[in-house]
Amino acid sequence: MAHPQIAAFARLANGGQAPLRTVYGQGSKLSRTMHDIRYDEMHDEFFVVNPFAEAILTFRGGTSGQESPIRIIQGPHVKIGGNRLDVDPIHDEIFVPDGRRIRVYPRTANGDVAPIRIIEGPDTLLTRAESLSVDPINNILVVGFNKGEQDRENGALLIFNRTDSGNVKPRAIIRGPKSGIIRINQMAVYPPKKLIVATMPGLVDQMEPPDAFLGIWTYDDNGDVPPKWKIPIGSKTTLRKPFGVVLNPKNKEVILSDMRLNSVLTFAVPEIF
Amino acid sequence: MNKTLRLVLAGLLVWLAYGILMQAQADRKPVVIERAPLRFIKDPNPSFSAVAVDSESNMLVVSDENMFRIMEYDRRENTPPQARLSEPKRIISGTNTKAEMICGVYIDPKTKEIYALNGDTQNWMPVFSTDARGNVAPNRALNIPGHPFQLAADEDQQLLYMTIQSDNQISVYRKQASGGEKPVRTIRGNDTRLEDPHGLALDLKNRLIFVSNFGNGNVRGTGGRYGTFAPPSITIYPMEGSGNIKPVHIIQGPKTLMNWPAHMAFHQERQELFVANDADNSILVFHASDEGDVAPIRVVKGPKTGIKSPPGIALDSKLGELYVANMGTPSITVFPVTANGDVAPSRTIRGGPAGTVGLMIGNPGAVGYDTKREQILVPN
Numbered sequence: 001m002a003h004p005q006i007a008a009f010a011r012l013a014n015g016g017q018a019p020l021r022t023v024y025g026q027g028s029k030l031s032r033t034m035h036d037i038r039y040d041e042m043h044d045e046f047f048v049v050n051p052f053a054e055a056i057l058t059f060r061g062g063t064s065g066q067e068s069p070i071r072i073i074q075g076p077h078v079k080i081g082g083n084r085l086d087v088d089p090i091h092d093e094i095f096v097p098d099g100r101r102i103r104v105y106p107r108t109a110n111g112d113v114a115p116i117r118i119i120e121g122p123d124t125l126l127t128r129a130e131s132l133s134v135d136p137i138n139n140i141l142v143v144g145f146n147k148g149e150q151d152r153e154n155g156a157l158l159i160f161n162r163t164d165s166g167n168v169k170p171r172a173i174i175r176g177p178k179s180g181i182i183r184i185n186q187m188a189v190y191p192p193k194k195l196i197v198a199t200m201p202g203l204v205d206q207m208e209p210p211d212a213f214l215g216i217w218t219y220d221d222n223g224d225v226p227p228k229w230k231i232p233i234g235s236k237t238t239l240r241k242p243f244g245v246v247l248n249p250k251n252k253e254v255i256l257s258d259m260r261l262n263s264v265l266t267f268a269v270p271e272i273f
Numbered sequence: 274m275n276k277t278l279r280l281v282l283a284g285l286l287v288w289l290a291y292g293i294l295m296q297a298q299a300d301r302k303p304v305v306i307e308r309a310p311l312r313f314i315k316d317p318n319p320s321f322s323a324v325a326v327d328s329e330s331n332m333l334v335v336s337d338e339n340m341f342r343i344m345e346y347d348r349r350e351n352t353p354p355q356a357r358l359s360e361p362k363r364i365i366s367g368t369n370t371k372a373e374m375i376c377g378v379y380i381d382p383k384t385k386e387i388y389a390l391n392g393d394t395q396n397w398m399p400v401f402s403t404d405a406r407g408n409v410a411p412n413r414a415l416n417i418p419g420h421p422f423q424l425a426a427d428e429d430q431q432l433l434y435m436t437i438q439s440d441n442q443i444s445v446y447r448k449q450a451s452g453g454e455k456p457v458r459t460i461r462g463n464d465t466r467l468e469d470p471h472g473l474a475l476d477l478k479n480r481l482i483f484v485s486n487f488g489n490g491n492v493r494g495t496g497g498r499y500g501t502f503a504p505p506s507i508t509i510y511p512m513e514g515s516g517n518i519k520p521v522h523i524i525q526g527p528k529t530l531m532n533w534p535a536h537m538a539f540h541q542e543r544q545e546l547f548v549a550n551d552a553d554n555s556i557l558v559f560h561a562s563d564e565g566d567v568a569p570i571r572v573v574k575g576p577k578t579g580i581k582s583p584p585g586i587a588l589d590s591k592l593g594e595l596y597v598a599n600m601g602t603p604s605i606t607v608f609p610v611t612a613n614g615d616v617a618p619s620r621t622i623r624g625g626p627a628g629t630v631g632l633m634i635g636n637p638g639a640v641g642y643d644t645k646r647e648q649i650l651v652p653n
Contacts, residue, residue: 001338001374001376001392001393001635001636001653002322002323002338002376002392002422002535002551002584002585002600002635003322003551003582003584003600003633003635003653004533004652004653005633005652005653006650006651006652006653007632007633007634007650007651008643008646008648008649008650008651009314009648009649009651010647010648010649011642011647011648011649012312013312013314013649014312014313014314015313015314015315015317016314016315016316016317016318016629016632017314018630018632019632019651020648022633024533024552024582025532025533025552025553026487026488026504026505026531026532026533026552029489029502030652031469031487031489032393032420032438032653033393033420033439033638034638034639034652035638035639035652036638036639036652037639037640037641037650037651037652038641039641039642039643039644039650041644041645044645046641046643046650048652050500052438052439052469052487052489052490052491052500053469053488053489053490053491053500053501053502054491054498054499055500055502061643061645062646066552072502074499074500074501074502075499075500076492076494076496076497076499078499078500079498079499080500084639178299185638185639186638186639186640205395205396207341207368207373207394207395208368215303220298221298222295222298223295223298223299224299225298225299225301226299226301226302226303227303228301228303228304229303229304229305229306230303230304230305230306231305231306231307232305232307234307236307236308236309237306237307237308237309237310238309238310238313243636243637243638243639244637244638244639244640244651245640246640246641246642246649247642248642248644250644253311255640255642255649256640257634257637257638257639257640257651258637259394259636259637259638261315262315262316262320262338262339262340262634262635262636262637263313263314263315263316263634263637264313264314264315264634264637264640264649264651265310265312265313265314266310266311266312266313266649267306267308267310267311268308268311269306271306
């Protein structure tokens with residue numbers, strides 16, 4: 001994308017309605033390829049990764065214009081690697097996936113701060129970990145695998161304990177043809193119902209993959225398990241390549257971003273909440 | 274029943290229950306939710322990110338990152354104020370084109386082929402002939418790993434130069450390269466001071482490469498790699514440079530007014546460097562020999578200019594015109610190369626209604642929700 005930005009739209013925005021505010025410019029320290037964003041209601045902050053400067057940026061909730069982040073985690077000890085993250089506001093931790101490992105940082109860290117723990121090692125089975133979501137209530141960490149053009153294996157969802165560290169085995173792995181998972185992009189969890197909500201945009205090099213969908217699994221799923229619920233691409237949903245997902249439980253809505261449409265779609269899905 | 278038998282039976286029951294649960298999971302049929310979205314945020318207009326001009330053929334080629342299109346206009350087009358938009362002469366778009374997030378375009382001065390650089394999502398630079406339109410396969414395509422941003426050509430040497438953002442690199446390819454052909458040389462390494470390179474322009478007389486950098490850097494050392502932030506800059510290298518070379522000089526500092534310097538264009542006769550200054554809604558002009566913390570010699574900026582979030586720029590040196598691609602509003606604005614200050618464009622080619630605000634959503638890899646303000650957060 002030629003112009004990096006974070007745009008904030010009203011929940012009820014529709015059509016070509018302009019954003020209420022945008023964050024951009026040199027002062028913001030943003031870059032392109034911000035493939036995750038997490039809002040922390042408890043502390044009224046939001047978080048993104050700048051993968052080009054290998055930095056975790058924390059902004060105050062109402063940030064607008066060319067305002068700078070309030071905290072930056074960056075430096076030789078940081079080694080973030082990935083471009084996605086999630087935040088646990090209760091235990092004050094930031095989780096960042098990086099292929100073969102998951103690094104965990106203090107939420108309030110600023111500057112050149114080493115991770116406080118790392119999930120890493122052959123027993124973890126981590127190979128293409130590029131997205132995750134943390135549940136601080138049920139103490140669950142769900143990790144999504146990507147699939148590059150050269151990868152033989154399809155993606156997967158791996159379930160760990162939130163406090164896992166070192167060379168630990170995952171509690172469960174959802175993978176296989178019935179799961180429909182080729183690769184996982186952004187994810188969300190819904191602690192009250194123990195749900196995993198993940199976008200499955202299909203193969204990277206396919207502009208309009210025939211099998212993309214939003215899938216909803218449970219924490220108890222293990223093995224080659226189809227999703228419990230599925231929002232498919234197609235003419236009815238208008239989805240073509242779902243990339244991002246976030247839940248709005250208050251209004252029983254699932255909000256999706258679609259790469260091929262360059263758009264944001266909100267679905268009423270009361271049955272999952 | 275003895276204790277051992279009870280334990281065996283209990284284990285068997287647990288095993289059976291687990292087996293039934295696993296089978297039930299594997300056999301379950303997903304509930305398919307097929308319904309229309311309640312709301313659908315979508316920019317109905319193009320988002321112009323790059324522009325190229327050829328006055329000999331009156332070709333004006335622009336890329337639209339919103340609807341993944343390459344569009345050709347007549348360069349003399351000037352959308353009347355009462356018109357909704359100007360229709361392009363042709364559009365190249367679709368899943369056969371290998372063109373998606375196009376952030377750089379180039380017109381071959383002899384063949385009039387269009388070179389289109391995917392900045393994201395597709396690792397290809399497709400090349401299209403003059404009769405290509407619609408959902409057509411390119412004549413040829415070069416695989417380019419990473420995230421390129423702008424390309425420029427040395428026609429005498431038949432070489433293409435391009436910036437690669439993700440590797441902090443300049444890659445030089447044979448102009449006719451295709452498939453998996455590797456670059457003939459690269460400029461890359463800690464000494465280069467390449468920090469999220471974006472724009473690239475060539476001074477063919479003095480054999481120099483100008484590169485604009487956003488300042489998102491990283492340092493490679495024995496302990497691994499780590500990120501840095503630096504002020505934006507323009508770094509200058511010899512055109513025949515290769516490897517981990519130092520820039521011959523650097524333009525950098527607060528007087529330069531750079532704020533996300535994007536595409537650049539070089540005017541050979543005037544020895545001037547034009548910079549699309551994205552986050553400042555301006556065009557900056559520097560002398561070729563400028564270095565250090567210098568003020569631009571001219572700045573095109575202000576409400577009369579119509580310039581808004583401009584990543585793209587092109588020069589027509591023969592006719593003395595400057596073309597600006599605006600993402601913040603769906604337009605190409607045209608100025609004389611001598612324009613300075615808050616001046617109205619000599620022509621405006623609109624892809625949407627006048628005054629429209631561009632949403633600039635591009636490859637939205639994620640979405641967030643601000644529960645306090647009830648706002649949807651969309652990063653590019």
